[in-house]
Amino acid sequence: MTDTVERSALASPGGPPADRPKIQVVPLKGLPISAFAVVLVIVAIAGNWEWALVFCHVVGGGLWTGIDLFVGLVIGPILGRLSIPARAEFSARFMPKMVIIMPTVVMMTLATGFQIARKMGNLYANSPNHPWLIASFCVVGVMAVIALGILEPANIAVLFEMNKPVPNGERIGRLMKRFIYTAGITGLMQIATLIIMTRVATQ
Amino acid sequence: MSAEQGPLAHPTADRTYSPIAWLSTGALTLVIIGGILMASYAPRKAPLSVATGLLVAGALLLASAGILLVRLRDFSRKTFMKVFKWAIFADLVTAAMIEFAFVRDHTRGASLVIVSWMLVVFTLSVPTTIAFTVARYADD
Numbered sequence: 001m002t003d004t005v006e007r008s009a010l011a012s013p014g015g016p017p018a019d020r021p022k023i024q025v026v027p028l029k030g031l032p033i034s035a036f037a038v039v040l041v042i043v044a045i046a047g048n049w050e051w052a053l054v055f056c057h058v059v060g061g062g063l064w065t066g067i068d069l070f071v072g073l074v075i076g077p078i079l080g081r082l083s084i085p086a087r088a089e090f091s092a093r094f095m096p097k098m099v100i101i102m103p104t105v106v107m108m109t110l111a112t113g114f115q116i117a118r119k120m121g122n123l124y125a126n127s128p129n130h131p132w133l134i135a136s137f138c139v140v141g142v143m144a145v146i147a148l149g150i151l152e153p154a155n156i157a158v159l160f161e162m163n164k165p166v167p168n169g170e171r172i173g174r175l176m177k178r179f180i181y182t183a184g185i186t187g188l189m190q191i192a193t194l195i196i197m198t199r200v201a202t203q
Numbered sequence: 204m205s206a207e208q209g210p211l212a213h214p215t216a217d218r219t220y221s222p223i224a225w226l227s228t229g230a231l232t233l234v235i236i237g238g239i240l241m242a243s244y245a246p247r248k249a250p251l252s253v254a255t256g257l258l259v260a261g262a263l264l265l266a267s268a269g270i271l272l273v274r275l276r277d278f279s280r281k282t283f284m285k286v287f288k289w290a291i292f293a294d295l296v297t298a299a300m301i302e303f304a305f306v307r308d309h310t311r312g313a314s315l316v317i318v319s320w321m322l323v324v325f326t327l328s329v330p331t332t333i334a335f336t337v338a339r340y341a342d343d
Contacts, residue, residue, distance in 0.1 A: 026289065038296060045307055103293060111300050114242065118308055123245050137239045144235055148329045149228035153336035156286065160337045171217065171340060 023092050025159045030100035037104050041111050050119070053112045060108030061197070065190045067101070068143075072187025080180045084173040091176065092162050095155045102147070110140065122200065129200045136196045143189050146182045154178040220275070220339055226268035227331040233261035234321040234328070238301075241318055245308065254317050261324045268331055279341035283334045290330035298322040 037056075044052035079087055122129040154175045161167050161175070237257035241249045272283075305318050 038300070041300065042303065045304060103297065107297060107300060111304055114304055115308075118246065125247070134239075134243045137242055141235045141239050145228065145232050149224075149231050149332055152329075153224065153333040156333055157336045157340060160282075160286075161340060164342065168340075 022163050023159050024096055025156060025163075026099055027096045030097070034100055034104045037108055041108055044112060045115050048115075048119070053116050053119070056108045057112040057116055060105045060112070061193075064102075064105045064109050065193060067105070068183075068186050068190045072183040072185075072190070076180050076183040076187070079176070084169045084176075087176050088158070088162055088167065088169070088172045091155075091158050091172075091179075095159055098155065099152075106147075128203045132196050132200050132203075136193065136200075139189050139192050139196065143186055146186055146189075150178055151182050151186075217340065218277075220278075220335075221271040223268045223271050223275075223335050224332045226264045226271070227328040227335070230261040230265040230268070230324055231328040231332070233257045233264065234324045237261070237321050238318070238325075241314065241321075245310070248314060251313055251317060254321075258317055258321055258324065261321070261328075265324055265328050265331070268328075268335075272331070272335065279338045279343050281343060282341035283338035285334075286337045287330045287334035290333045291326060294326045294329050298326045 037060075040052060041056050043049065044056055079090065082090070117123050117129075117133055120129075121127055122133055124130065158172055158175050158179075161172050234257065237254045240254055240257070243249070272278075302319060302322055305315065310318060
């Protein structure tokens with residue numbers, strides 16, 4: 001999945017195949033950054049390091065919410081109005097980056113968030129924040145099923161289709177519809193997260 | 204030629220497969236519900252019978268997906284395995300992180316066993332869905 005072949009032919013209408021670079025599904029350059037984030041989260045949890053826990057949670061959560069809202073409510077509708085070749089071209093550059101960024105920010109947010117909640121006593125049933133945390137778990141659960149069960153498989157399938165000598169435009173369009181619809185749902189879930197987290201922080 | 208029929212146009216009817224991705228996503232959904240249940244009771248002990256039921260149902264769905272996968276004909280197992288090994292690598296990191304957090308938070312005994320098996324189902328179901336979705340469209 002990380003192999004980068006120099007050039008592959010893409011059939012062009014009425015002429016010889018046009019050359020275009022093959023897509024690297026997993027951008028290797030991003031892996032050290034991701035690995036650094038994993039190590040930072042492990043150190044923060046193992047050492048019960050409060051600043052690092054809050055740092056990872058705020059940075060990861062801010063990026064996760066911001067990216068989801070921007071992609072779901074701004075990029076998604078724009079993509080829906082583009083032609084299939086334009087969508088495919090955009091995806092070829094956009095989705096490999098998301099393959100690295102999203103799992104990293106989600107891991108940073110959830111792992112540290114649970115530790116912060118435990119440390120602050122919010123997990124106890126008598127805490128006023130407990131119902132809000134359960135609501136947050138449910139929102140995250142819905143987003144996890146959408147992201148891991150629907151969105152990510154479609155994104156990676158699009159990238160593989162794009163790497164074929166003659167990509168199937170209709171298939172790419174169909175797979176990308178999943179992205180457009182689910183990104184909107186995820187965006188709405190993130191609005192719920194913002195409401196829940198601001199309630200937790202102010203109670 | 205319209206934009207919709209540009210260089211990527213290649214209309215073909217895709218083959219219909221058994222609902223393997225639906226089964227593995229169903230397994231993922233059940234273990235996520237189980238995980239939410241366990242986490243919402245932490246640090247107290249969650250009702251293990253409900254969590255066990257969700258785990259068993261998830262494992263059965265995943266096993267059904269596995270059986271259907273093995274029985275598939277004219278399916279690119281090479282592409283499936285190529286994607287599966289990368290996806291399982293990523294999900295192992297995530298699962299190890301969750302397991303670490305639960306152990307660090309003093310989850311022990313039957314609760315830890317159930318969480319660990321839920322993580323096994325999680326680690327297998329996500330790569331199955333991703334690899335199947337990619338391999339079903341593979342040409343080789």
